[in-house]
Amino acid sequence: MQYLGQVLFLLLLVAGFGFFIKNIKKLIRNIKLGRDINRSDNPKERWRNMIRVALGQSKMVKRPIPAILHIFVYAGFVIINIEMLEIIVDGLFGTHRAFKFLGGTYDVLIGIFEILAFLVIFGVVVFWIRRNIIKLKRFNQPEMEGWAKRDANNIIYIESVLMCFFLIMNAADYYLQTQNYGHYVQAGSFPISGFIAPLFEGMNNETVAFVDRFAWWAHIIGVMFFMNYLYYSKHLHIFLAFPNTYFANLKPQGEFNNLESVKNEVKLMMDPNADPFAAPAEAQGEPEKFGAQDVMDLNWVQLLNAYSCTECGRCTSSCPQNTTGKKLSPRKIMMSTRDRLEDVSKILDANGGKFVDDGKTLLNDYITAEELWACNTCNACVEECPIDISPLSIIMDMRRFLVMEQSAAPIELNNMMQNIENNGAPWQYNQMDRLNWKDEN
Incomplete structure (x- = not known):
């Protein structure tokens, strides 16, 4: 029984990280369903863009209030989880505050973690009010009903609970330190949980120790749950914002790319020695599509975009067509692309990695022609996105299919x-x- 806690902790880590890795592999497989595109050019500029946009959040500051709140939550949640290193060491080796040997540095770190935890709670409470009490328009569009709305609130609840468990754990620990109870030696600085600790006055030390252990386990279990919940959530951008900004399009936003399939057709037509009835070699017997009808016709960066979207709605709130009452919502374009990609993923899982036609396509079943033709290609959505997602590229590829494959232009x-x-x-x-x-005069 002496090592039961350590064994259970090890099993929790193996299960948590095992399931996480399984989902990451599925995510990579799904993104690779897209067509190949070369985004290896200009690596220095790509690194600069990633550091500036994803890490520095340069595009978030266009709206100062949510930017400050997001920095509280983003920085707080990431930095606080540095303590997970200590929790893992304590859990595996049965120690308590294993990094206390850092002395004064440890005190400063714990103090910073606590202040950040409080700011995280403050930030997510304000976010909850903005979504559910004030009901800002961009959070209450038709595409945000159902799961999208529940998911946004779930993230807020999970982050709040995790931070509360962290502070309760520290408060109980701090109280037991003052009581010189057991192995609870003086370690750490507690500027926030120090105000919670007096609530334990009158309890016996064994009960407070139980609260400490309960909060400790609840925190680590919550972190494992949150880590694996991300795959099913809009908060997958926590990981994907970095590769998404690295592989973003660095060309001028108004520059229109040429379709390789069209260029191949033109080359064939201009080659006097070519067989006019021969299909392009890369098509392997099937004529190449012009544009995109389904997610497999999009390129892998566009599919990465779909998974990276945080559904913040900045693109939709900046879209002049949406503002004037048109059906187009750039956010919905990204959400629908991800929905279709997830449905395709389920088909692959059910058929041993082989896609079986389900009679549906991204075009018409998930995104309508009305939405596509409402766009005036102004690039406002691309400019506004905090992590360089391009709904417009998907819109244009699907328009190409309508025009060049189905002759279905307005x-x-x-x-x-x-x-x-x-x-x-x-x-x-x-x-x-x-x-x-x-x-004429």
């Missing part, structure tokens, strides 16, 4: 393209009249 666009073909200009007039403007 009548206004079809008229324009017909005029260009017939008249050499978007307007409907005779080519003989093209230079009439020079005779």
